[in-house]
Amino acid sequence: MSSFNRRHSMADPSQTANALKAGYEALDLLSSSRTDQHDAHRITTLIVEARSLKDKYAAMQREIRPVAPTAKSPTPKEAKKAQSIRFQEETNQRHPNATSVLNxxxxxxxxxxxxxxxxxxRGLPFLRYKKPQPRNVSSVIRTKLSRRWAWIERRDRLKLELLFAKDEEEWDRITETKEPSTWSEHPANAIADVNAKIGRFDMRTKELTDSMWKIVLAEKALAEEEASQKQPKQ
Structure with missing residues (x-):
């Protein structure tokens, strides 16, 4: 029954009759093969031929199977992008033998x-000798800029607190309430501390800018001198 279920598309009565006939012949052949050597040999031959046909069909399918496309060469844009990614990975950490650019x-x-x-x-100087920029340099720049921006945000919050503190002091004046310290003392001191940090940061940035600009001028002068030495003498 399961065989007929698998071949439910066989609706032609003649096909059904032929299939039944072939099935009965196979059963008779299997039964007689136990005593008849000729029938046993015939079964063996049919099995070998069936396997041969199966192998030929599999080989034919392999030949007509679409061949997997070979990996195409990357475009110049893709190659440049891959090279940039490799460079960023290689420069993720500062080389242990690297010397300071200020040298x-x-x-x-x-x-x-x-x-x-x-x-x-964004206000922070650095010397670019070549492109692309090393990742560790970008990381240092982002860290410094984030630190300065955090100070600015803290100062803005403290200024708001200072306004509320002055309102509290005004209320104490009206109610003639005396406190051991003024409400605005702590936020004012904190603002002064943050301003000092930002001021020192900006001062170091200015000094760094001046030092780097001197390096640019010195490198340019040495490059011109080296170029003149390579020129043939008249």
Whole structure:
């Protein structure tokens, strides 16, 4: 019954009759093969032929199966993007043998000198010798800018607290209430502390900018001197 369920599309009576006939012949052949060597040999031959046909069909299917496309070469844009990603991964941490950029310029030499560019990153200076920018440099810049911005946000909150504190002091004056310390003392001191931190940060930034600009001028002068030394003498 299960065989007929699997072949439910066989609606032609002649196909059904042929299938039944073939099935009965197979049963008779299996029964007689126990005593008849000729029938046993015939069954073996049919099995071998069936396996051979199955193997041929599988080989034919493999031949007509679509071949997987070979990996295409990346476009110049994709290659450049992949190279940039590798560079960012390689420069995620500062090299242990790297020297400070403030130790520049390097002495005169035979190699071509790269004159850096002084870049302003939202008020924070840094020297760019080449592109792309190393990831660790970007990380340092973001950390410093985030720290300064956090101070500014804290100062804004303290200024709001100072306004409320002055209102409290005005109420104490009206009610003639005396407190051991003024309400505005603590927020005012905190604001002064934050302003001092921002001031020191900005002062160091200005000093760093001046130092880096001197490096740019020195690198440029050395590059011109090296170029003149390489020119053939008249």
């Amino acid at each position: 520049r310029p390097r002495p005169l030499g035979d190699k071509k000198r790269n004159v850096p560019v002084l870049v302003n990153a």
